[in-house]
Amino acid sequence: MVQDLLESSAGLMNFSIFFVLAVVLLFVILGFVTMAILAERKVLGFMQGRYGPAHVGGKWGLLQSVADVVKLLVKEDLIPKAADKPLFILAPVIAFAPSFMVMATIPLTDKLQFADLNVGFLYYIAISGLTIVGMLMAGWASNNKYSLLGGMRAAAQMISYEIPLVMSVLGIVLLSGSLNLNDIVETQQNSGWFILWQPIAFIVFFIAATAELNRVPFDLAEAENELVAGFHTEYSGFRWAMFMLAEYVYMFAMSALITLLFLGGWLPLPFLGFIPGAVWFALKFSVVVYILIWFRATFPRIRADQLMEFAWKVLLPVALGNIFLTALIKEFFLK
Amino acid sequence: MIRTEEMLLNVGPQHPSTHGVFRLVLKIDGEIIVEAKPVIGYLHRGTEKLAENLQYTQIIPYTDRMDYVSAMTNNYVLVHAVETMMGVQIPERAEYLRVLAMELNRVASHLLWWGTFILDFGATSPLLYAFRDREMILNLLNELSGARLTFNYMRVGGVKWDAPEGWIEKVAEFVPYLREQLKGYHQLVSGNEIFLNRTKNIGIYTKEEAIQYSLSGPNLRSAGVKWDLRKDEPYSIYDRFDFNIVTRDEGDVLARYHVRMGEIVESLKIIEQAVQQFPKQGEIMAKVPKIIKAPKGEAFVRIEGSRGEIGCYISSDGKKEPYRLKFRRPSFYNLQILPKLLEGESISNLIAILGAVDIVLGEVDG
Numbered sequence: 170m171v172q173d174l175l176e177s178s179a180g181l182m183n184f185s186i187f188f189v190l191a192v193v194l195l196f197v198i199l200g201f202v203t204m205a206i207l208a209e210r211k212v213l214g215f216m217q218g219r220y221g222p223a224h225v226g227g228k229w230g231l232l233q234s235v236a237d238v239v240k241l242l243v244k245e246d247l248i249p250k251a252a253d254k255p256l257f258i259l260a261p262v263i264a265f266a267p268s269f270m271v272m273a274t275i276p277l278t279d280k281l282q283f284a285d286l287n288v289g290f291l292y293y294i295a296i297s298g299l300t301i302v303g304m305l306m307a308g309w310a311s312n313n314k315y316s317l318l319g320g321m322r323a324a325a326q327m328i329s330y331e332i333p334l335v336m337s338v339l340g341i342v343l344l345s346g347s348l349n350l351n352d353i354v355e356t357q358q359n360s361g362w363f364i365l366w367q368p369i370a371f372i373v374f375f376i377a378a379t380a381e382l383n384r385v386p387f388d389l390a391e392a393e394n395e396l397v398a399g400f401h402t403e404y405s406g407f408r409w410a411m412f413m414l415a416e417y418v419y420m421f422a423m424s425a426l427i428t429l430l431f432l433g434g435w436l437p438l439p440f441l442g443f444i445p446g447a448v449w450f451a452l453k454f455s456v457v458v459y460i461l462i463w464f465r466a467t468f469p470r471i472r473a474d475q476l477m478e479f480a481w482k483v484l485l486p487v488a489l490g491n492i493f494l495t496a497l498i499k500e501f502f503l504k
Numbered sequence: 505m506i507r508t509e510e511m512l513l514n515v516g517p518q519h520p521s522t523h524g525v526f527r528l529v530l531k532i533d534g535e536i537i538v539e540a541k542p543v544i545g546y547l548h549r550g551t552e553k554l555a556e557n558l559q560y561t562q563i564i565p566y567t568d569r570m571d572y573v574s575a576m577t578n579n580y581v582l583v584h585a586v587e588t589m590m591g592v593q594i595p596e597r598a599e600y601l602r603v604l605a606m607e608l609n610r611v612a613s614h615l616l617w618w619g620t621f622i623l624d625f626g627a628t629s630p631l632l633y634a635f636r637d638r639e640m641i642l643n644l645l646n647e648l649s650g651a652r653l654t655f656n657y658m659r660v661g662g663v664k665w666d667a668p669e670g671w672i673e674k675v676a677e678f679v680p681y682l683r684e685q686l687k688g689y690h691q692l693v694s695g696n697e698i699f700l701n702r703t704k705n706i707g708i709y710t711k712e713e714a715i716q717y718s719l720s721g722p723n724l725r726s727a728g729v730k731w732d733l734r735k736d737e738p739y740s741i742y743d744r745f746d747f748n749i750v751t752r753d754e755g756d757v758l759a760r761y762h763v764r765m766g767e768i769v770e771s772l773k774i775i776e777q778a779v780q781q782f783p784k785q786g787e788i789m790a791k792v793p794k795i796i797k798a799p800k801g802e803a804f805v806r807i808e809g810s811r812g813e814i815g816c817y818i819s820s821d822g823k824k825e826p827y828r829l830k831f832r833r834p835s836f837y838n839l840q841i842l843p844k845l846l847e848g849e850s851i852s853n854l855i856a857i858l859g860a861v862d863i864v865l866g867e868v869d870g
């Protein structure tokens with residue numbers, strides 16, 4: 170449907186349809202983010218022997234995140250005197266905007282997708298890389314030593330983890346012969362989910378994705394016990410909210426990507442095809458999000474230098490080996 | 505070569521991981537610490553000077569506020585010093601209550617340390633588990649003394665309150681419960697690869713250095729020195745219990761972790777035995793005068809607190825207030841080795857090393 174619209178002539182009608190759809194998607198994601206934050210707090214509470222939010226908005230603290238967002242929005246806008254003002258204001262925007270841009274290529278079902286790019290996966294990686302610039306800017310512009318250290322850590326970490334992230338997916342690209350996310354899912358229809366074919370890649374990808382998302386055990390950029398709050402130490406109110414929002418939207422995007430690449434996207438389990446694809450997608454996706462939250466409840470944080478070592482000395486060679494192995498298998502067994 | 509510049513970084517007094525109002529002035533090159541200078545005194549309340557104008561019983565609440573995580577041992581060291589000067593014989597039941605209170609408090613203190621230490625590495629769950637179990641101890645001590653942290657429980661000659669009905673049974677039930685929980689603690693943290701990577705071979709000092717820097721408590725025992733006042737200079741009724749001194753030879757952060765975890769187990773052993781031997785009847789206060797006057801002279805006693813040796817020196821001129829009172833506060837002495845340990849370490853290790861020293865700022869600043 171969206172594809173037809175994209176190819177039709179540009180008119181006011183088409184534009185407004187597009188605009189409305191984009192706004193709808195925006196609200197779907199924002200809705201997810203508020204629910205994801207609530208879910209994270211509830212699951213963490215459950216795992217840590219406490220309740221989590223319980224009062225705002227009825228029984229389960231359903232409106233807790235909404236209340237938090239409202240509070241952040243009406244909070245006084247503070248900019249430190251010594252900060253680099255233009256950069257300070259620009260940084261959250263630069264960190265935040267790409268997180269929504271990547272959502273465009275992610276197919277939620279076989280029909281619901283905004284842009285069916287041939288280089289969908291590459292687009293995702295390229296755009297999400299921009300967020301680092303925002304973090305680095307925030308770290309620099311705050312004129313705070315903790316922020317600077319946090320920003321530097323963030324940049325170093327995300328750059329080094331992007332490489333194993335991409336490398337681990339190359340095996341899948343070899344098997345499916347495409348970078349298009351739609352095609353990748355369709356290949357899995359015939360061959361079975363790629364988690365079965367590419368278990369090593371899955372593990373590498375999952376670890377690298379957790380690092381990309383800046384989540385425990387790789388949340389060094391904002392390690393509050395060492396760097397107070399890392400690159401957003403000086404941020405408060407809605408600017409801080411933007412960083413947080415970007416983080417959770419990325420969680421959405423990355424979980425969706427893992428679902429698409431390894432868990433067969435909207436494809437159903439055998440004999441359960443009568444359940445619609447969107448439900449399957451949501452289910453698999455929720456499992457991935459749950460595992461990420463589970464990580465947070467379990468692991469301590471890795472040390473900065475060990476983190477870099479792990480990326481370059483362990484993950485990257487494993488990912489490269491996986492490509493080699495996949496190529497061999499494809500050459501000799503799948504021809 | 506890249507030209508690098510040293511940066512001055514002020515850690516604290518308001519920083520999430522300094523466990524109070526502790527300040528460290530760091531000279532860092534990148535993330536490597538070139539020089540570390542601890543600054544203390546933000547919580548100084550002049551306990552020792554105030555004590556010179558207070559009667560002995562009035563000083564006890566002040567000792568609660570020194571090491572507020574393990575107030576029972578502080579209570580004890582003061583009354584123990586006065587009792588030594590006066591030569592008071594303490595009733596059996598009071599001694600058992602004291603030992604139970606002190607050991608429960610030691611467990612609570614180590615649990616709090618365990619939670620916050622792991623929290624420093626960014627894991628949030630252990631803190632909540634530790635607090636859940638510590639809460640049960642605090643409830644027990646609350647029933648005993650009427651307070652959760654600042655107990656003000658011991659008096660010269662005995663203890664203020666007798667154990668309420670059923671209290672001993674509750675303590676007896678708590679011991680196996682915590683033993684079971686400890687298994688879970690070890691499962692969650694002790695074998696965790698990330699945790700081991702962050703604690704092994706970090707912040708090492710040798711036996712000799714530990715003694716030179718006057719370290720005590722778990723910090724000393726983690727370097728392989730077998731020294732525990734409960735065993736080596738038994739006070740109160742500690743010679744009646746069968747327990748081991750936990751030591752480690754590595755002298756690194758992980759060793760300090762294991763020593764403290766082991767001490768929880770040993771304390772539970774003592775509690776178990778004390779519950780079994782607990783006298784059914786008996787006085788909880790010795791016959792002491794209404795207004796306590798220490799005889800002219802001086803005395804120094806030391807006991808094994810949760811963080812190390814707590815000493816109390818009293819110089820008396822026979823009045824109802826001490827002429828001079830001095831506490832040896834173990835956190836303060838344990839902190840001395842910090843600048844040496846931090847040199848050349850990264851900021852991430854700073855958190856691990858500082859956390860492993862286990863300081864309570866109320867005690868450091870006095």
